Amino acid sequence: MQKPRVLWERFALNEKGHDFAVGDIHGHFPALERLLAxxxxxxxRDRLFAVGDLIDRGPASARFMEFLARPWFHAVRGNHEQMMIESAFDPDMLATWEDNGGGWARRFLSPTAIDQQRAVADQLPFAIEVVTRHGLVGLVHAHLPLPTWAVFRQALQAISAAPIDPMRFPGIHRDTPYFHLDYAPWLWEVLYSRATARAVLGGGVFRAEPREVARIPDLQALVIGHTSVFGAPPPSAANIHLIDSGAGYRREGAALTLMDLATYATFSEPAEQG
Ligand SMILES: [Mn+2]
Incomplete structure (x- = not known):
């Protein structure tokens, strides 16, 4: 039996400073440092909440370890962290991860070092909620798969509370210490689905055309990444904000975006290439 995991984390009101969210960093920690400065x-005093995909494609992926060790930096897991984790026991996933920017790990790190990174990434929750003066802000990587934040939180807590019995999941390697999305298939949607982003973007992914969309009723704001919008202010609709401006891509407008969680003002920095 595996130990229970923390799949959801709550942060109390920051009485003394400001809270920010940052979009998909994808190894662009130098750009993040420029933004913070x-x-x-x-x-x-301040806190920074990342929407996942800390690694792959940019110049300094391994620095995610250094940032996660800092007391003011927090992150949900993205599909890239999950690919790194699952590549430990799934050769197809190893190929997929390396095709999607994960090649740096085997080029530069020992197998032991990669496993240390997997262990750290495997601690990342699927959701973070932050109490702000204006209300509760929720962060997930890609998509909220249930109609309200409360139902979603309850579902995550239910999985956390019940130790996973590998006998129920014969398709999953029993000796792996890592969390696998097959333990609850809707978790896959949290990390990969573009449904929330499509709703905000009016059906056209990668274009900024916000339209009317239903509010998440029990959140002040939902902040997500994963679906990139280039060269435009980060799109928002109702109380949903997309803050991935494509730092991981080599193309015009690719940038890293930070959002102030009190005012929803955003700040972007071009992602340097290399
Ligand atoms: Mn992603």
């Missing part, structure tokens, strides 16, 4: 981020 620009906004005067105070690491003694």
């Amino acid at each position: 620009r906004i005067g981020f105070d690491d003694a």
Whole structure:
């Protein structure tokens, strides 16, 4: 039996500083540092919440370990962290991960070092909620698969509370210490689905054309990444904000975006290439 996992984390009101969210970093930690300097981020008081996909494609993926060790940096897991994790026991996933920017790991790191990274990534929750002065802000990587945040939170807590019995999942390697999405298939949607983003973008992914969309009723704001919108202010509709501006891609407008969770003002920095 595996130990219970924390799949959801709650952060109390930050009484003394500001809270920010950041889009998919994809190894662009130098761009993140430029953004933090620009906004005067105070690491003694402020907090930063990342929407996942910390690794792959950019120049400094391995630095995600250094950032996660900092007390002011928090992140949900993205599909790229999940690919790294599952590549430990699934050769097809190893190929998929390497095709999607994960090749840096085997080029630069020992198998032991990659496993250490997997262990750290496997601690990342699927959802974070942050209490702000204006209300509750929820963060997931890609999609909210259930109609309200409360139902989603309850579903995550139910999985956390019940130790996973590998006998129920014969398709999954029994000796792996890592969390596998097959333990609850709707978790796959949290990391990969573009349904929420499609609703915000009016059906056209990768274009910024916000339209009317239903609010998440029990959140002040839902902040997601995963679906990139290039060269435009990050699109929002109702109380849903897409903050991945494509730092992981080599193309015009690719940038890393930070959002102030009190005002929803955004700040973007071009992602340097290399
Ligand atoms: Mn993603």
